[in-house]
Amino acid sequence: FENKDVLQTNIMDYIIPGEKVAFVQRGNSLEHALLVLTKSGYTAIPVLDTKYRLEGLISIPMITEALLGLERVEFERLEELTVEQVMAVDKPRLTIHDHFRKALGLLINHPFLCVTDEEGHFEGILTRRVILKQLNYYVDG
Amino acid sequence: FENKDVLQTNIMDYIIPGEKVAFVQRGNSLEHALLVLTKSGYTAIPVLDTKYRLEGLISIPMITEALLGLERVEFERLEELTVEQVMAVDKPRLTIHDHFRKALGLLINHPFLCVTDEEGHFEGILTRRVILKQLNYYVDG
Ligand SMILES: Nc1ncnc2c1ncn2[C@@H]1O[C@@H]2COP(=O)(O)O[C@H]3[C@@H](O)[C@H](n4cnc5c(N)ncnc54)O[C@@H]3COP(=O)(O)O[C@H]2[C@H]1O
Ligand SMILES: Nc1ncnc2c1ncn2[C@@H]1O[C@@H]2COP(=O)(O)O[C@H]3[C@@H](O)[C@H](n4cnc5c(N)ncnc54)O[C@@H]3COP(=O)(O)O[C@H]2[C@H]1O
Numbered sequence: 001f002e003n004k005d006v007l008q009t010n011i012m013d014y015i016i017p018g019e020k021v022a023f024v025q026r027g028n029s030l031e032h033a034l035l036v037l038t039k040s041g042y043t044a045i046p047v048l049d050t051k052y053r054l055e056g057l058i059s060i061p062m063i064t065e066a067l068l069g070l071e072r073v074e075f076e077r078l079e080e081l082t083v084e085q086v087m088a089v090d091k092p093r094l095t096i097h098d099h100f101r102k103a104l105g106l107l108i109n110h111p112f113l114c115v116t117d118e119e120g121h122f123e124g125i126l127t128r129r130v131i132l133k134q135l136n137y138y139v140d141g
Numbered sequence: 142f143e144n145k146d147v148l149q150t151n152i153m154d155y156i157i158p159g160e161k162v163a164f165v166q167r168g169n170s171l172e173h174a175l176l177v178l179t180k181s182g183y184t185a186i187p188v189l190d191t192k193y194r195l196e197g198l199i200s201i202p203m204i205t206e207a208l209l210g211l212e213r214v215e216f217e218r219l220e221e222l223t224v225e226q227v228m229a230v231d232k233p234r235l236t237i238h239d240h241f242r243k244a245l246g247l248l249i250n251h252p253f254l255c256v257t258d259e260e261g262h263f264e265g266i267l268t269r270r271v272i273l274k275q276l277n278y279y280v281d282g
Binding site: 006007031034035037038039041042043059060061064065068072073075101104105107108109111128129131132133135136140 | 172175178179182183184200202205209213214216242245246248249250269270272273276280281
């Protein structure tokens with residue numbers, strides 16, 4: 001096992017490409033977003049603009065927390081709110097030139113990272129699953 | 142970096158102990174479960190019995206998928222269903238004697254693993270975050 005080698009791996013061979021990534025847009029209602037999340041089976045997905053640039057990400061907890069009333073989650077309010085009112089815009093991202101070393105450090109605290117080109121166009125995502133699989137292969141043969 | 146060393150690490154120093162883990166019981170309504178999930182901020186948590194033995198786990202996607210109608214997620218049905226009707230009982234688990242080698246292989250496909258003693262009593266959970274942190278330390282110093 002040569003640790004220097006695995007950390008210098010470029011991320012691009014391991015990302016889930018953009019066309020396979022479920023996403024929503026900032027203007028969508030939370031009802032639409034929750035339907036996309038439910039049908040895709042994922043708990044968090046990227047938010048893209050109409051030109052496929054990355055804007056942020058939205059998760060089911062962000063939605064349910066926004067609807068949390070005094071006694072229950074008020075799902076009847078799903079139609080009233082939009083993605084842009086609850087999405088996160090401050091998550092760290094990777095670019096197409098980054099390597100596993102940077103990805104691994106960030107994946108400690110984030111289940112996936114969005115990858116963009118230099119213009120901010122969305123390229124895909126790098127997930128914890130993919131890096132764990134590679135580390136498992138390198139460390140355990 | 143000595144890969145043999147890190148994989149032989151016993152998991153017990155790294156688990157989130159049971160008393161810090163959010164959980165629900167099989168007889169709870171999905172409404173109660175979704176409230177616990179929302180307040181804890183987690184997307185999936187263990188299901189324990191009244192003697193704190195591990196029964197399975199429940200996630201937000203399992204709940205929303207159970208409520209998915211033809212056109213929308215039917216949240217009004219949350220009170221009608223219980224945790225035991227949607228929870229997963231077949232997820233792999235670890236015991237207090239296991240090491241990182243086994244945990245790493247399983248965490249490729251599972252965000253966290255429940256840990257039990259030999260009698261099936263819940264001890265805590267081992268998360269992807271914890272193992273990524275350890276691997277990052279060993280591989281990158
Ligand atoms: N349909 C499916 N088939 C097989 N396994 C599934 C699955 N859905 C979820 N999982 C498993 O559950 C983990 C957590 O999924 P979650 O949706 O919370 O968290 C996901 C989700 O937020 C996002 N993600 C992954 N693939 C995506 C995609 N194609 N489109 C949008 N977001 C995606 O990246 C996070 C981490 O993904 P990761 O693969 O590391 O980890 C996944 C994977 O191990
Ligand atoms: N309150 C918080 N503070 C800081 N970071 C937070 C957080 N809530 C979530 N995260 C971050 O988001 C990741 C995914 O959380 P999720 O709830 O989907 O997935 C979680 C959740 O299903 C479960 N889990 C973690 N801690 C738990 C706890 N104390 N009780 C019950 N379940 C827990 O294990 C999964 C993986 O956890 P992991 O730590 O690897 O990964 C966590 C962590 O990196």
